[in-house]
Amino acid sequence: MKIAVVRNPIAGGRTGQRQWAPLLAAFRARFPDMEIHESRSSGDARRLACELAAGPYDLLLVAGGDGTISDVVDGVLTSSRPDMPLAFLPVGTGCDFVRNFALPADPAALADHIANAPLRKIDAGLLIARDGNGSEQRRHFANITSAGISGEIVDAVNAPGRPRILNGPLRFLVHSALAMLRYRPYDFEVLVDGMLVHQGRLALVAIANGGWFGGGMHITPDADISDGMFEVAVMREERVLGLLNLLGRLHSAGHVGHPLLSFHRARRVEVRPRDPARFPIEVDGEAPIRGGFVAEILPGVLTVRT
Numbered sequence: 001m002k003i004a005v006v007r008n009p010i011a012g013g014r015t016g017q018r019q020w021a022p023l024l025a026a027f028r029a030r031f032p033d034m035e036i037h038e039s040r041s042s043g044d045a046r047r048l049a050c051e052l053a054a055g056p057y058d059l060l061l062v063a064g065g066d067g068t069i070s071d072v073v074d075g076v077l078t079s080s081r082p083d084m085p086l087a088f089l090p091v092g093t094g095c096d097f098v099r100n101f102a103l104p105a106d107p108a109a110l111a112d113h114i115a116n117a118p119l120r121k122i123d124a125g126l127l128i129a130r131d132g133n134g135s136e137q138r139r140h141f142a143n144i145t146s147a148g149i150s151g152e153i154v155d156a157v158n159a160p161g162r163p164r165i166l167n168g169p170l171r172f173l174v175h176s177a178l179a180m181l182r183y184r185p186y187d188f189e190v191l192v193d194g195m196l197v198h199q200g201r202l203a204l205v206a207i208a209n210g211g212w213f214g215g216g217m218h219i220t221p222d223a224d225i226s227d228g229m230f231e232v233a234v235m236r237e238e239r240v241l242g243l244l245n246l247l248g249r250l251h252s253a254g255h256v257g258h259p260l261l262s263f264h265r266a267r268r269v270e271v272r273p274r275d276p277a278r279f280p281i282e283v284d285g286e287a288p289i290r291g292g293f294v295a296e297i298l299p300g301v302l303t304v305r306t
C-alpha cells in the first residue's frame with residue numbers, strides 16, 4: 001500500500017511532539033515506503049491534500065488534530081480524486097472527530113488496524129457562507145459546524161497575535177471562561193430542511209456529522225457519520241449561569257432532555273443571524289468565517305480506512 005502522510009508539525013503542541021515519535025516508528029515499521037509531507041502554515045494541509053490526492057497513492061494518512069483533518073477533507077473533496085481513501089493518526093489537542101471511530105491507542109495496534117481495515121464511505125458537510133461584502137465562501141467540513149458562544153470561544157482561542165503563554169486544554173478553558181463573562185445571547189433563526197425551528201435568542205447551534213466537539217463535549221450523542229443526515233442541537237439558554245450548567249453537562253451527554261435544548265435531524269440547515277458581523281462560526285474547531293450560512297450534508301462522499 002503506497003501511503004502519503006499529511007502531517008501538521010504544530011498540532012497538539014508539546015504533547016503532539018511527544019506523541020509523534022512512537023507513531024512514526026510504528027508506522028515506518030509497518031509501511032517502510034511511507035512518505036511524509038508537512039504543512040508549512042495554517043491552511044496549507046488543504047493544498048497538500050489536494051495535490052497528493054492526484055498522486056500515485058492508495059491512502060492519505062492525516063497526522064494532526066481536527067483542524068488538520070478538516071483542511072485535508074476540504075482539499076481531497078475539491079481535488080481531482082475526491083474518493084482518495086483517508087485514515088487518521090490522532091495528534092492534536094481535542095481530536096474530536098476521531099472519537100467517532102474506535103481507534104486503538106497503541107501506535108503498533110493502530111498501524112495494524114489501518115493495514116487491515118476495510119474501506120468504507122462516510123458523510124461530510126458543506127458550509128456555504130456569505131461574508132460582510134456578500135461574497136460567497138464554500139468549505140467542506142468533517143465533524144461539526146457551530147455558531148454562537150462556541151464560535152466566540154474558538155475565535156478567541158485561535159486569534160492570531162495573542163501571546164501563547166497558555167497551551168492546549170488550559171488555553172481553551174481560560175478563553176471559554178472569558179467568553180462566558182462577556183456572554184450576550186445571539187439573535188438568529190434556524191431553518192431545518194426549510195422549516196423554521198427557532199427564531200430569537202440562542203446560545204448555540206451545532207450542526208453535526210460527528211458526536212463530539214470542544215475537546216470531548218458529547219454535544220450530539222445520536223449523530224452518525226454515515227447516516228446521510230446532520231444531527232442539529234439548538235441551545236436556547238440566555239443566562240450565564242444556566243449556560244455554564246449546560247456546558248458542564250456536555251462531556252457526559254447529561255444535557256440531553258434539558259428543556260432549553262432541542263435536537264433535529266436534517267439534510268440542510270440554514271442559520272440567519274440578525275447581526276451577521278457579531279456572529280462567529282466555528283468549523284471543525286477553527287473559526288474562519290462570520291455571518292449567516294447554509295450547511296448541507298454530503299452523504300457518503302468520504303472514503304475512509306478506519
Ligand SMILES: Nc1ncnc2c1ncn2[C@@H]1O[C@H](COP(=O)(O)OP(=O)(O)OP(=O)(O)O)[C@@H](O)[C@H]1O
Pocket residue numbers: 008009010011012013039040041042043044045064065066067068069071091092093094095096284285286
Ligand atoms: N506549519 C504550520 N504552522 C502553523 N500553523 C499550522 C501549520 N500547519 C497547520 N497549521 C494550523 O494549525 C492549526 C491547528 O491544527 P490542529 O487543529 O490539527 O491541531 P490542534 O488544534 O492541536 O488539535 P484539535 O483541533 O484536535 O484540538 C490549524 O489551524 C492548522 O491550519
